[in-house]
Amino acid sequence: MSGNGVSSAPARPGRVQRPPGPGLFEELPRSPANDRRFFEKLLEIHRRFGEVTWVGPPGLRRYGVAHPDDVQHVLLDNARNYDKGCFEYASLRLVLGGGLVTSDGEHWRRQRKLAAPAFTPRSVAGFAEAMVAATEELLERWQPRAGSGRAFDLVPEMMGVALRIVGDALFGFDTAGIRERIAPAIARCLYCTMARTPLSPPLGVPTPGNVRFRNAIRTLHEIVDAIVAERRRSTAEHVDLLAMLMAARDEETGEGMSDVQIRDEVLTLLVAGHETTATALSWTFFLLSRHPDVRRRLEEEVDGVLAGGPPGAEDAKRLPWTRQVIDESMRLFPPVWGIARAAKEGDVLGGYEVPPGSVVYLSPYATHRHPDFWSNPEGFDPERFAPEAVAARHRFAYFPFAGGPRVCIGNNLALLEAVLILAMVSRRYRVDLVPGHPVEPQAVITTRPRHGIQVTLAKR
Template sequence: MSTASAHAPAASVAPPPPGPRTEPLLGNMRALRRAPLDYFLAQVREHGDVVRFWLGPKPVTLVAHPDGVRHVLQDNVRNYNKQTRGFAVVRELLGQGLLTSEGDFWLRQRRLAQPAFHRQRLASFASTMVEAAEELATRLDARCAPGAAFDVAEEFNHLTLSVTSRTLFGSDIGASVSRDIGEALARVQAFANARLTQLLPLPRALPLPSHLRMRRDLDMLDRVVRELIERRRADTGTHHDLLAMLMEARDEDTQERMSDTQLRDEVMTLMVAGHETTASALSWTMVLLSRHPDVRRRLETELAQVLQGRSPTVEDLPKLALTRRIIDESMRLFPPAWISSRAALQDDVIGGYHIPAGSFVLVSPWVTHRHPRLWENPEGFDPDRFLPELERERSRFTYFPFGGGPRQCIGNQFSLMEMVLVLATLVSRLRLDLAPGHPFVPAPAITLRPRPGVWMTASRPRAATPASGTGQ
């Protein structure tokens, strides 16, 4: 696939992308609302790597090939901003954090926040992640009675929110506050998901019951976050959590620090993005391991060999090669951030097709990660496709669960470290299996979550035999 280049046709003469038939007024809205995951895949198979849809009167172009994804997210990134409907909804909830801000303001915030996410600083949070995973393992171990099922997706939400609060604020914010925050975040995200699928979203100022509930939830979240920030400003002690790092960061040119409003927006972004996507990825990973006991046995052997019965540490990460590949393959099949939108500022050409100024462009890890011309057996679960020698053969944007280019997720290394440590802790202690009679499906909203949840049972695994080189 060729993207815009000196050899590509000018935007004025390039043809529009192909696409499915539309309905009057609605365009392709009904099909997209009904089953977007299957619909996107089917249209790429039928029409190719650049497909145009219509959301009512608005053209939206899906770009599926890695070359086109790289063009949007990296090579011509200045032509594509986040002033889209999807990000407008997220902006209502999170404010002007790194996920939603633009231009010079975003660049300033990124530079201020970047030191907090350097590998050496992240390593100091490893013990916190393992501690939270051990607490979860202890709770689940108590449920090892035959047939005692639980929703592992809910458990992972609690775990990742606990990790986020401990690493952000230096301590757990308490069970009751954590529960209130988790429930409020769930309702706020459900509200955002509903707005994304409405043809004409109603103004938030209207006093509808759903709007009023959302306002109360946002007010509560704002109050909690601002109180934590105010409490920290009044504290003269030394802290080494993410909030302290953000508060201490200074602009290189002006020496200014973040205002309370900027801190609030970044903390809210980390709370939402930092726990929701990681919890989703861990949930899908447990589903896949339950469905593929051969891979799980290999994982248990690697953990027995590396850990020798102890808890994992940050020093173990390079040795947990299969553990990491399992996480990578899980996010290939079920990327939490399954789709992202951009707005074209000027006319462009992608794959030989005209992208008009003002239109929206979609890039979707869900689609690209399952592209049959890019991946052998794309629907299959095979962690070994992420062996180093195979990874070197793939172009950069064949796999992009954390986005790419300058706007790549700043917390990707934090999330990967957390997922590997949590998975190693749990699987070395417990074997989780899907409970019969509890169906679930991937629900494509802001994140790709299993709905209505993932019910599993816990048992204690047989001792795995360490074998030299296994799992590498």
């Protein structure tokens, strides 16, 4: 990150074989999840070495990219040259199999087309009722805690409400019975996936780490198999994504999806559909607790809009500050902090040659703090997301949902859900961080708060 306003990848002259960089072994640890300084180092690498950096290890072509031009090039302009054929997604495939997040090529295209109708603006608006019902249940459950001074961790609470919504909305499934089992299994899988390196023993080798990982994967598979089995037994008519997946037939062969394919898709959507949104909400409440002025303005907005009762999908449009708060929170703590892509053919990024087979790392965390695009990058300021400010900015300076053909399929759902939950909670309670509780991001696949977020509740 130059900080000098110069840029645009293709325009930079002076191609060289390899960009400068620390090499993975010098600067970055084996597992980002275990490194308390990982995010600091990520920013430091771009400060020291520039927009495109080589992150080794020797012999491997791995590049970290920070400039929005380069992000746009990889995700959108030359997206057809980049796929998920790299080690990082192979690790994730151990958990999610060949679902939408991890698949590529024709299989991905077919599955994306199949799932798309569940995520149109109209379908998403239809989920508002499930979102409001899940949040009302949360507010009632929180009632005895309000004003009691009793501290609790906000993260599992947000995970629970987001899981219930995705279960209800997409699969017509009540997740109350699985919450206790699924949360530790997902946390374990995220950690183990992140901890794997190209040198890790295959999953079949019974090291203690592999055994824990396999047990967690088995738990997730059992949970999802039970959801699908319950549906197969049901005689009622269902109109949801699960019904669509189960009814899908290949245009040419007429064959349906196998049980494993259905499981992979359901598990993918169940995990991707709640972990990220819950993480975003957890960081948002933390930031609001640190910024009383921003919170006061949010409370004024929600008091005005929600005065007549619980909100609907249309009300979300009348909560612009609430939305800007969420946007700014995901700038500082993007729920997905890094995205990897493998170059199929040679390319040029930031003036450097990228040979075929290279892995390119994009990081919303780094780009969202790029000093050429964000003044006072560490400051929390939702005004940055006022419509005129957004229109004036590079469109890939901010990409919490990635972009291009593989943009997050659930982005509209996530934003509606986050706005409704934040508004409803803020109308009724004030969420305060417990003084002295250490809050720091941990780089698992999502940007989880390493020690949770301990809070108390006050009734408003």
